[in-house]
Amino acid sequence: MKIAFYGSSLLSSYWNGAATYYRGVIGSLAKLGWRTTFYEPDILQRQQHRDMDPPDWARVVVYDATPSALRDVVAEARDADVVVKASGVGAFDDELLDVFGAARENALRIFWDVDAPATLAEMRAAPDLPLRRALLNLDLVLTYGGGPPVVAAYRELGAAACIPIYNAVDPETHHPVESDTRFTADLALLANRLPDRERRIERFFLEPAAHSPNRTFLLGGSGWADKSMADSVRYIGHVGVRDHNAFNSTPLAVLNVSRDSMAETGFSPATRVFEAAGAGACLITDAWEGVEMFLAPGEEVLVARDGQEVLDLLAGLDRKRAAEIGAAARRRVLASHTYERRAVEVDALFKCELARIAERNAA
Incomplete structure (x- = not known):
């Protein structure tokens, strides 16, 4: 099963606090058989401050922050079973919502919010935001925090469902070491x-x-x-x-x-x-x-x-x-609170939602 994931950066934590979250979730999903392509724009000198080489558990596409490069990566959404657009990509965030339109009919469409309180405040202040309109046609909103208040807020804005997938730890990456x-x-x-x-x-x-x-x-x-x-x-x-x-x-x-x-x-x-x-x-x-x-x-x-x-x-x-x-x-x-536990939750959620979409389209 294939995931097309459009986010800020998998390879660099430079001005990118979500890096370890992406790595933990996507790396653990790979162990469950999911193949992810992560699309990240070349901005904010992140590629000059990489702290990870491209991993063997995900394909990484670094694209120029230009309209033509954007069109190319958006078009690749059609090859995925699950299409994810994260919040705070940092370049063409509104235009990247087009990935949902590019996805095939039976794909699972997800907005994954890594800063839900800020995103919700922005949508409340500007009802005409493209994201607010896009919510009405998505299958799922995932967040990396926020709990019941965020879930309720997203439902009020029209999201079909909102589920927190909390941060966690990857014990292979974060563990005790000698003092420095x-x-x-x-x-x-x-x-x-x-x-x-x-x-x-x-x-x-x-x-x-x-x-x-x-x-x-x-x-x-x-x-x-x-x-x-x-x-x-x-x-x-x-x-x-x-x-x-x-x-x-x-x-x-x-x-x-x-x-x-x-x-x-x-x-x-x-x-x-x-x-x-x-x-x-x-x-x-x-x-x-x-x-x-x-x-x-x-x-x-x-x-x-x-x-x-x-x-x-x-x-x-x-x-x-x-x-x-x-x-x-x-x-x-x-x-x-390990990413392996979070990935089991996401794996079950994806499979359940894909089955629901298949049943809906077959009706």
Whole structure:
């Protein structure tokens, strides 16, 4: 069975937080017999910052961000059993909706939203968006978070069905490693600079750091070079996926800060949450509804409502306690939140939907 998947990038995590999610889901689906072609545009210098070679479990087509190249890749949708257009591709997002029209009659058509709260806010603000019209003719919306609020919102906008496929961990990719002095810190944060998260990062990370001159803070991610920071913060720029395990395994604790819309909606654990847990990190996350669905607060994750609580939680940590929390988090995600488990769910869903479409067309 063939999947045509149109997304931001499989090969590069540069300005592309969904990379490990795509890799985890698609790689695990390959083990179940699905053959995926992933189409990604050559934009934002992602191809110059690849952190993965083309894998043997997916065919990757990198296309120029031009109308003619777009037409070529859209036309290939006709060869697939399942056609997926993800949110936030970054080039010709509206025009890529044409892949659904190019798909054959018995294909399964899916919009896969990797930033559902933001996408929903955009559609509510602009009722004439092409995506909003396209929803009415799709078989399914999948999201990588959002829970009941997002499901209800998509149904209200006309989606036939909306099902969250949550982030998870690939234990072969994210696992504990030896400490690396490049990432030594009391608290580390890995996050690209984005407008809808910057103020929260100030509140939960930069301002606490400014009040803690005797602590060490490490910031990784793109876009922060011109940001004013306290001397206690060391900024190291983009951190490739190959270094994520060391980044998560080395500090005393690792911080997760949600984007505004995801924190407000809840039920939206970022990929970083599972990457850190998979590496056995002691994770501190900002508070959001539904966190207990994934990790137990106080036992497998520490939850902070503001910057002062981040500092209070740090003050209560030593290496032994941090290691206990990290080990508990790793046990939980390996038992309940792996991409192999997510892929089994997606495999069953795809097969059920394809059977329904075949039955409908035969009637």
